[in-house]
Amino acid sequence: MEISSRYNPKETEPKILQRWLKGSVYHAKKDPSKEPFSIVIPPPNITGILHMGHALNNTIQDVLIRYRRMQNYQALWMPGTDHAGIATQNVVERALAKEGKTKEDIGREEFQKHLWSWRDKYGSTIIDQLKTIGASCDWGRLRFTMDQAYSQTVGGVFLELFKQDLIYRGNYIINWCPRCKTALSDEEAAHKEVDGWLYYLRYPVKTKKNEKKFIIVATTRPETMLGDTAIAINPKDKRYDWLKNAKVILPIVDKELSIIQDEAVDPEFGTGVVKVTPAHDPVDFQLGKKHNLEFINIMNEDATLNKNVPETFQGIDRFEARAMLVELLTKKKLIEKKEPYNLGAGHCYRCNTIVESRISLQWFVKMKPLAQEAIKVVQQDKVKFYPNRWKKVYLNWMFNIQDWCISRQIWWGHRIPVWYCQNCYNPNSNDKKGIIAAKKAPKKCSDCGSDKLTQDKDVLDTWFSSWLWPFATFGWPFDGRGTKDDRRRTKNKKIQEEEFEYFYPTNTLVTASEILFFWVARMIMASLKFTGKIPFSDVIIHGTVRDDEGIKMSKSLGNVIDPLEITDKYGADALRFSLIFLAASGSDVYLSSDKFLTGRNFLNKIWNAARFIFSQIQNKKIKIDKLDYKLEDESDAWILNQLNKTIIDCSGLIENYRLDEAIKTAYDFFWHSFCDWYLEIIKDNFSKTKANNSVFILLSSLKLLHPFIPFISEKIFSLIKQNCSLDLADFISESGWPLEKKINLEPQSLAVFTKIVDSVDKIRDLRGDLGLGQQKLSLQVKTEAKLKEVWARHKGWFCRLVNAETITLVDSLERVFYQNKYWAINLKIGSADLAKFSHALDKKINNFNSLIKKTEGKLKNKKFIKNAPKNVVEKEKSKKSDFSHQLTRLKNLKEIIV
RNA sequence: GGGCGGUUAGCUCAGUUGGUUUAGAGCGUCUCGUUUACACCGAGAGGGUCGUGGGUUCGAAUCCUACACCGCCCACCA
Numbered sequence: 012m013e014i015s016s017r018y019n020p021k022e023t024e025p026k027i028l029q030r031w032l033k034g035s036v037y038h039a040k041k042d043p044s045k046e047p048f049s050i051v052i053p054p055p056n057i058t059g060i061l062h063m064g065h066a067l068n069n070t071i072q073d074v075l076i077r078y079r080r081m082q083n084y085q086a087l088w089m090p091g092t093d094h095a096g097i098a099t100q101n102v103v104e105r106a107l108a109k110e111g112k113t114k115e116d117i118g119r120e121e122f123q124k125h126l127w128s129w130r131d132k133y134g135s136t137i138i139d140q141l142k143t144i145g146a147s148c149d150w151g152r153l154r155f156t157m158d159q160a161y162s163q164t165v166g167g168v169f170l171e172l173f174k175q176d177l178i179y180r181g182n183y184i185i186n187w188c189p190r191c192k193t194a195l196s197d198e199e200a201a202h203k204e205v206d207g208w209l210y211y212l213r214y215p216v217k218t219k220k221n222e223k224k225f226i227i228v229a230t231t232r233p234e235t236m237l238g239d240t241a242i243a244i245n246p247k248d249k250r251y252d253w254l255k256n257a258k259v260i261l262p263i264v265d266k267e268l269s270i271i272q273d274e275a276v277d278p279e280f281g282t283g284v285v286k287v288t289p290a291h292d293p294v295d296f297q298l299g300k301k302h303n304l305e306f307i308n309i310m311n312e313d314a315t316l317n318k319n320v321p322e323t324f325q326g327i328d329r330f331e332a333r334a335m336l337v338e339l340l341t342k343k344k345l346i347e348k349k350e351p352y353n354l355g356a357g358h359c360y361r362c363n364t365i366v367e368s369r370i371s372l373q374w375f376v377k378m379k380p381l382a383q384e385a386i387k388v389v390q391q392d393k394v395k396f397y398p399n400r401w402k403k404v405y406l407n408w409m410f411n412i413q414d415w416c417i418s419r420q421i422w423w424g425h426r427i428p429v430w431y432c433q434n435c436y437n438p439n440s441n442d443k444k445g446i447i448a449a450k451k452a453p454k455k456c457s458d459c460g461s462d463k464l465t466q467d468k469d470v471l472d473t474w475f476s477s478w479l480w481p482f483a484t485f486g487w488p489f490d491g492r493g494t495k496d497d498r499r500r501t502k503n504k505k506i507q508e509e510e511f512e513y514f515y516p517t518n519t520l521v522t523a524s525e526i527l528f529f530w531v532a533r534m535i536m537a538s539l540k541f542t543g544k545i546p547f548s549d550v551i552i553h554g555t556v557r558d559d560e561g562i563k564m565s566k567s568l569g570n571v572i573d574p575l576e577i578t579d580k581y582g583a584d585a586l587r588f589s590l591i592f593l594a595a596s597g598s599d600v601y602l603s604s605d606k607f608l609t610g611r612n613f614l615n616k617i618w619n620a621a622r623f624i625f626s627q628i629q630n631k632k633i634k635i636d637k638l639d640y641k642l643e644d645e646s647d648a649w650i651l652n653q654l655n656k657t658i659i660d661c662s663g664l665i666e667n668y669r670l671d672e673a674i675k676t677a678y679d680f681f682w683h684s685f686c687d688w689y690l691e692i693i694k695d696n697f698s699k700t701k702a703n704n705s706v707f708i709l710l711s712s713l714k715l716l717h718p719f720i721p722f723i724s725e726k727i728f729s730l731i732k733q734n735c736s737l738d739l740a741d742f743i744s745e746s747g748w749p750l751e752k753k754i755n756l757e758p759q760s761l762a763v764f765t766k767i768v769d770s771v772d773k774i775r776d777l778r779g780d781l782g783l784g785q786q787k788l789s790l791q792v793k794t795e796a797k798l799k800e801v802w803a804r805h806k807g808w809f810c811r812l813v814n815a816e817t818i819t820l821v822d823s824l825e826r827v828f829y830q831n832k833y834w835a836i837n838l839k840i841g842s843a844d845l846a847k848f849s850h851a852l853d854k855k856i857n858n859f860n861s862l863i864k865k866t867e868g869k870l871k872n873k874k875f876i877k878n879a880p881k882n883v884v885e886k887e888k889s890k891k892s893d894f895s896h897q898l899t900r901l902k903n904l905k906e907i908i909v
Numbered sequence: 910g911g912g913c914g915g916u917u918a919g920c921u922c923a924g925u926u927g928g929u930u931u932a933g934a935g936c937g938u939c940u941c942g943u944u945u946a947c948a949c950c951g952a953g954a955g956g957g958u959c960g961u962g963g964g965u966u967c968g969a970a971u972c973c974u975a976c977a978c979c980g981c982c983c984a985c986c987a
Binding site for chain 1: 911912913914915920921922923925928929931934935936940941942944946947949950951952953954966967968980981982983984985986987
């Protein structure tokens with residue numbers, strides 16, 4: 012069989028993928044004979060297109076899942092997508108705008124049809140992309156946060172929280188995005204610094220004596236003055252005692268402001284006088300409540316000013332109004348000064364527009380009661396973070412948790428299951444009168460019997476459905492809900508419940524730090540509240556993907572590397588390999604496209620190692636029908652010993668989520684032990700046993716590597732099946748994780764062999780130091796009688812690897828180039844670059860001199876002898892004698908040769 | 910303002926409880942090699958007073974402390 016010398020992932024990967032999908036190898040159902048292992052995917056947005064962050068996130072999950080699957084766990088990776096309320100609505104609105112229409116033009120119902128058809132058309136793009144990078148999800152279970160069953164769960168949770176008084180509706184100050192025209196939660200308004208000005212405004216004051224005075228207030232948002240209803244000072248601030256009985260007039264609006272005293276005012280900041288705009292600032296809102304001030308909402312939904320401001324400003328955008336006001340106030344000499352100022356302003360996390368603080372009627376979840384248990388489980392390490400430092404971040408946020416605004420004024424999402432009685436509901440009252448929360452539209456008001464009911468127009472925050480993800484995806488609360496189709500796909504109630512019992516809590520959640528509060532914290536709260544269980548025991552928080560200058564990859568900055576481009580060029584395996592290789596636990600990943608060469612080169616190395624083994628087997632017509640590892644000579648024990656170590660290390664590292672270290676360990680073994688040594692050693696002596704052994708090592712390596720690079724390992728696995736008549740599973744993931752294989756060998760002979768390998772290195776060094784070029788060497792080896800037969804056995808390949816003609820075993824040497832505790836070696840050489848060699852020797856001699864000095868220093872130190880553990884002292888002593896021996900040898904060599 | 914992380918070779922980073930490392934790897938650089946698995950390769954070389962100053966210790970890249978610079982998160986200073 013002809014095998015190309017270049018591995019071609021583009022040809023291989025799609026075929027392998029098809030086999031996986033057809034074979035449904037990744038389907039996991041309850042199997043009491045196996046331990047369960049489960050992960051729920053962080054559901055990508057249906058608007059999403061695979062980016063490097065997804066690639067990293069899902070590769071990590073896939074490695075864990077594939078590893079456990081091979082370890083004979085029942086490994087379930089639950090896939091799905093998120094409806095992503097605002098994001099999706101924005102996308103579909105933009106598409107509509109291209110036709111010159113707005114969503115208002117076509118109406119809510121029609122717009123929703125657009126949303127669904129968009130979702131049907133593009134919503135699974137990212138799922139297909141995940142498949143191409145090898146994600147081994149149980150695709151048959153694919154969930155969507157707006158599946159009917161899932162939606163019913165969301166609604167049910169709302170009703171339950173409402174019943175328990177953990178949800179309330181009220182007029183509060185919230186973050187408002189004037190572009191998306193909806194309320195946002197605190198988390199959705201990202202604080203960023205914005206260059207701006209701090210304006211010092213002069214407000215006229217009339218004192219009792221009718222003096223004309225001014226007070227100066229500082230503000231970054233002058234337009235809000237149109238909604239001012241008070242002036243606040245600190246009661247202890249003596250400077251403003253005179254103000255307490257005076258009247259402050261709000262310029263332009265020309266009305267009197269009340270004067271309040273509050274400790275919250277910092278006399279040190281600005282002028283010590285604060286203008287109070289209760290309807291447009293969170294602090295002022297509190298002041299307003301406390302001091303019973305008037306709340307004047309001055310803005311429309313789109314942040315233009317409304318009819319509550321003087322006519323000139325009505326309908327003007329907030330920023331334009333700011334400019335106008337500054338100009339007008341300047342004219343009136345009412346601006347004392349302005350200073351450059353960086354203000355932290357909230358930005359909409361979906362469209363980056365600066366949000367406004369605005370009072371509006373919204374639904375909220377009381378978070379403090381939910382947080383209590385979620386704090387405990389993390390404190391008690393029932394839920395653990397990797398890296399552990401996130402524990403503190405999590406707890407800090409939980410201790411200071413604020414109520415969660417969950418209503419959104421958009422059309423894409425779960426409609427709030429609440430109806431208001433037109434007759435008896437009073438939005439300004441705190442009781443629930445006239446609010447009917449129900450699964451289905453009620454006929455009559457349960458309070459007054461009126462049939463004039465209207466449903467709340469809003470939908471729920473997307474995260475209000477995502478926080479149920481780990482258990483809602485299993486069909487919780489198992490009441491056979493959903494459409495027939497849902498039920499067919501999600502199986503019947505009993506199976507669902509059993510599966511939940513079996514797989515839940517899930518094991519590991521893999522996510523980026525950005526959504527720790529949005530999602531992770533809330534899932535823990537929701538799961539504890541509704542299922543009484545933690546949702547997962549381990550949370551892996553990986554880093555952010557950045558470009559090679561350390562800047563976060565983002566479409567708008569144009570610095571993204573498209574994972575699919577990499578897949579196209581180098582293959583999904585190369586992408587996965589390099590991402591894992593670079594992602595040290597929790598630290599950010601700096602990418603440039605050449606970083607993927609490491610992965611590509613490695614794949615090619617594997618490919619060629621396999622190609623070499625197969626070609627040898629074919630050429631020599633060796634038949635391999637069972638993998639019976641035999642020790643023909645020491646090299647077989649040596650490589651097996653290293654494989655055993657690699658298996659142990661690799662497994663441990665994966666279990667501790669040190670995937671980068673795990674892949675490096677496997678990489679190092681395969682390339683530098685197996686290829687560089689074992690395959691080189693056996694080249695000339697490719698016996699049946701060696702063939703057998705090399706296939707065994709290859710197969711074991713492939714298994715170790717499979718979680719990281721599934722395609723190529725599957726491909727070569729199938730080639731092994733073809734080339735050797737072995738009874739192997741259909742898929743590598745069903746063939747089991749490699750186990751250590753015991754070897755019966757005295758440790759002594761392994762040590763001797765290691766010294767032979769070491770001798771090759773040393774002679775290669777000497778070749779360089781002596782400047783021998785391609786000169787063929789003759790070696791003389793002096794060793795004890797019983798080691799002579801060992802040398803006789805390994806002479807052949809040894810010569811080849813050091814480029815020597817002969818090795819003679821002798822009883823005495825005229826000079827010694829290399830020596831260890833088993834043997835000494837002399838090189839018989841023709842011409843050499845003696846100056847170069849002398850220089851190299853000097854360098855080594857100096858090095859040993861300083862090392863000896865260092866160890867002597869330690870050994871002369873009485874405190875060291877007294878305090879250091881015995882073994883450390885012993886080690887230091889043997890180091891010293893070893894160094895001295897080597898030094899003597901080098902000095903002799905120099906005398907003889909140079 | 911509070912909290913967290915980082916600073917080790919030209920670049921990207923390992924270095925787990927202080928002594929198994931004479932501070933390592935990958936990439937890049939330089940030298941040699943086309944001996945048919947692989948030039949997407951092989952062999953070798955050069956390159957670091959481990960951010961700075963103190964301290965603990967027989968012994969510090971590793972622990973403590975102060976400082977500097979970089980990055981992130983949280984926070985209502987108008």
